Amino acid sequence: MKKKSVVLLSTVVALAMFSGVAYSASGLKLIVNGNVITPEVPPQIIDGSTMVPIRAVSEALGADVQWNEAEQTVTVNQSDRASMQRQIDLLQTALAAESADQAVKTWAKEVKNRNGAAQYALLSPELRSETVKTYEDLNWVTGVSSPWIDSYQVSDGVQADNGSVSYDVGFQLKTSTGSAGEGTVKVTVGMKDGKWMVTGLTYKDGSDELNGLVVVPGA
Incomplete structure (x- = not known):
């Protein structure tokens, strides 16, 4: 299956911009798709923004996370959804x-x-x-x-x-x-x-x- 890569210029934490991710103001509970996630590095509020460990959120969403020490980059590889969407579109066409x-x-x-x-x-x-x-x-x-x-x-x-x-x-x-x-x-x-x-x-x-x-x- 094809992969798509998203390179995030962050080392430990990054602002999570994933659907299905929720936060609790009390105790900064991290919930991904209904499941409570307890990462090694806890969520933090920095300058008014909620920051969470990118690896914990990404892996909970089924993505692979790689750290490049030399380039100081985090790379998130998530399965390409285009193929699945294409399958759905064809099935809907068949039902038309x-x-x-x-x-x-x-x-x-x-x-x-x-x-x-x-x-x-x-x-x-x-x-x-x-x-x-x-x-x-x-x-x-x-x-x-x-x-x-x-x-x-x-x-x-x-x-x-x-x-x-x-x-x-x-x-x-x-x-x-x-x-x-x-x-x-x-x-x-x-x-x-x-x-x-x-x-x-x-x-x-x-x-x-x-x-x-x-x-x-x-x-």
Whole structure:
């Protein structure tokens, strides 16, 4: 796998600029991606800036750290994420629908499967921007083990003047003791970059949020 190098002109500590890194003002606790890290050199506040050991943070994030005594440099080598992103992009392309019916039916199926990543791949860029944080917070798994979606029905599409198509998708919920109610989501599908994508999601007829089984922006 390709590597990318970031050369940091620091010897012992450097200001950490990594996502997933948090600090506690009390006792300067260092947390990386939810895990408490206890480095040999403790975090410090210097002239109002929080400084942490670059090796401790980098290695906690899966990077390799090298020290060059002659050049007085620290080199952080992190696995190139471009390859992984390319894989994700290709998978999302593979899921892209070639018809409005295919888009809504695939979306409904993935809601039933609780597959947030697949649902997200079917959304328009605008809806992705609105919902990405929600999906991340759910760890890309929508819904809960109970109640679950037992079945769903997709209505015939109604085409608008702008070419978009709207559907009503009814979900029936169930638990181990029987029916747990139902809810309907209006799904609007439109053409984006030559592919059909979900461009709108709204709950209908006073439906509740289906116990978190469906991600609807602003709900």
